[in-house]
Amino acid sequence: MQKQIVAALAREIASGRFAPLSTLPRESDLCGEFGVSRTVIREALKVLESKGLVRGRPRVGTFVRDRSEWHILDPDLVGWIGADVVDFEFLESLLEARKAIEPVVAELAAERSTAQDVADLDLHWQRMVAALPDDLPAFAEADVAFHTTLFRASRNPVFTQLSGVIHWAMKKLFETESAAATSHEEALSLHHAVIEALRLRDKKAARRAIDGVLAGAERDLRAARQQARIAKAGLDPRG
Template sequence: MIETRNKADAVPGAPRRTRPRVQNEIVAALARSIATGAHPPGTRLPREQDLCARFGVSRTVIRETLKVLESKGLLRGKPRVGTFVRAKAEWNLLDPDILTWLGADFLDEALLRSVLEARQAIEPMAAELAASRATLQEIADMDGAWRQMAGAADTGAFTAADLRFHALLLGASHNPVFARFSGLVHAALEKAFDASNRAVPDHAETLRLHRDLVEALRLRDAAGARMAVEAILARAEHDLARVLDAAAARG
């Protein structure tokens, strides 16, 4: 097992730890500090030796950590000056690593609203196309995903089935650009779906709306399919507002 501390760059008195697990923890901790405003945009991070002391690791580990965060757009290094936090608009919040580091409780309003807007632009048209293009197997698969939602034992399982349902819908449109959408932004979609699904005490209405979409596809009803998706998205918008209001109330 590789140790995080080399004799040449050890900080006296700090505990000996192992990587890469510990390095991943440090990356996540720094990312959360940046996201929560402990290190605001435009400010310089503490010196490497101070970060070494804070986390009890070597300069090598800290330098590798900073490189990772630079590659994700959170930081910018300036030779002989230091490492600075970049503006939030420059962060790649669609990156699954960043969303994992920030944790399930991190809610970025701009990201969640942007995901919803993208869905509102894409999914109604995808539903219309699927009404005429979906195969019987694709419709059956969507029905299966709906049944998984209905039988989900917890919110996590419900969200996973919900994500699968909508990925299947995009695939059933037989538009390759639409079909790629859920894969490209899967992590952001998962966070948005999870936030919305946790906002309601039960999912009876959401299940009804998803069943309506499956039935419209079975009937090859393009207008009905669009209406069903628009109702699903309106519900998602309502639930998102509840999530954001609750987060604001908590301060």
Template sequence: MADASRGERKEGRKPQRPRVMADTTQAIASDIFSGRYRPGDFLPTENDLGVEYGVSRTVIREALKVLAAKGLVSSRPRVGTVVCDEDNWNIIDAQVLAWHAAHALDDRLFDAILETRRAIEPLVAERAATRATLREIADLQAAWEGMANAGDDIATFSRSDIAFHQVLYRASHNPIFRQIGGMIDTALKFALEATNAVSTDRRAEAVKAHQEVVEALRLRDGEAARKAADHILDLAARDLVSAKQLNKQDKAR
């Protein structure tokens, strides 16, 4: 009976610790991204962090392990935990991007995402034009229709835009491109959600440019697909400038 009681008490406990640890990890990351703790700064001791965030030293230690695995901090025995240089941050990690998104738009990050896309996507589109299956072309068409029919619903427009690029990378049938696409997938979502928050007229231009890619794949025209992808990226570069300006206005308020 005693064992059963202990089992019931154990089963009745609420699994709060994982959530507490996740919240604490995000809170420390948030303080790093906001500039409270800058690269090269030493974080307070585990005891002091525990007091500050209202959690145990064990939770702090586990949170720091997560941040270290993502390149945000580095622990030095008998010295302390230091914030790593930004170049070491695993910025395309889904969690890191989610934590980062809560703060101001990072110009370097968005410029890097766009630069990566410019280096890859035109060739991806060119290869997809000759390799895509009929099913993949149909999926690309469906994603484009989602963008075209989204109207003022930015969330729906962004989801469809993201799906479009996911299909395009897959349709290249190049395993390296597909893996690269998977690596930058979260970063791409982050960028598209920011740049899609522009005027309806500009989204209409993006819809037309994406339609050009669909048509190029349907005609199996690699050169046209590459040009259409370049057109999409030119529009993305323009909208990125607008997104940066909006961000500066938000900061000034």
């Protein structure tokens, strides 16, 4: 029951029922609303606090924290709220982080990857090819697997752990980009160039290919945001 209460409160916070800096109902009121003991409510609030959604203050109550303080990369939080909590600002921040990290990851992978890593990358690339032109979700899933494998091939445990933490966010980013992409063929060519750079142990070529991938991602995300603005405004996308 506690898990359901945590999820319900998280959704109500995300929906705006409880606005940032507002105070949640008293524990006794929540007990009545959910039909559970005070102990269950307190444990549920502790879980929400550990995820950055709320903060308890003695003799004051529990208040909702600003959205910027939520642990948005936490998969539990995404499970409760849903991936729709992710907005374009977050996706652009994720892309900025990738631009700072992934070229280094590619260079390390060119130096340290195994034959199995390269084979796995090639398999994910083939899945990307097979998904086009009709199955963009499958294309995005294979794209995530490609980059997760690339992070692992760096043989840096921090990068490997990081790719696991942001896996769901990468998937949302790739789905958004894929839907707005002007040239999937270009993306396929650049991803294949990454594979070949790793085969040849060419660090510069690996960085160059990933820089191209990220430049295309930035362009596609910008296009997706523009399409979203047009749709929201009810305008004709053809101008």
